[in-house]
Amino acid sequence: MNFGELIPISLFVCIAYSIKVCVDAMVRRHMVNAGGSEDLVNSILRDEDQRRRHSSLRWGIVLVALAIGFGLIQWFDWHEVTPGLIAVLAGATGLGNLAFFAISRRIG
Numbered sequence: 730m731n732f733g734e735l736i737p738i739s740l741f742v743c744i745a746y747s748i749k750v751c752v753d754a755m756v757r758r759h760m761v762n763a764g765g766s767e768d769l770v771n772s773i774l775r776d777e778d779q780r781r782r783h784s785s786l787r788w789g790i791v792l793v794a795l796a797i798g799f800g801l802i803q804w805f806d807w808h809e810v811t812p813g814l815i816a817v818l819a820g821a822t823g824l825g826n827l828a829f830f831a832i833s834r835r836i837g
Contacts, residue, residue, distance in 0.1 A: 787829045794825030 760770055798821030807814050 783833055786832065787826070790829045790832070791822055791825035794821040794828070797821055 757774070760773065795818065798818045801817055801821075802814055
């Protein structure tokens with residue numbers, strides 16, 4: 730892999746994320762300054778916070794499931810990309826998403 734190509738890509742991702750964070754902050758500030766209902770603003774901010782926590786939970790569960798899938802691949806000593814190897818990774822991702830769904834239904 731040519732690391733010279735990785736630098737502009739990561740720079741673009743960082744700039745795009747910075748713009749997103751700034752726009753989100755401006756939208757929140759305008760919402761608060763607009764003089765809308767305090768209950769409406771609080772419910773929107775609370776919903777956004779809950780969505781952020783659920784996103785972290787989802788990615789944590791999916792990444793742990795993928796790590797288990799990669800661990801199984803290493804344990805079975807598979808070196809070539811085969812349909813079975815792809816199935817293990819897809820299955821691990823699917824199980825991670827199903828686990829998130831079950832946990833999020835229990836939480837909320």
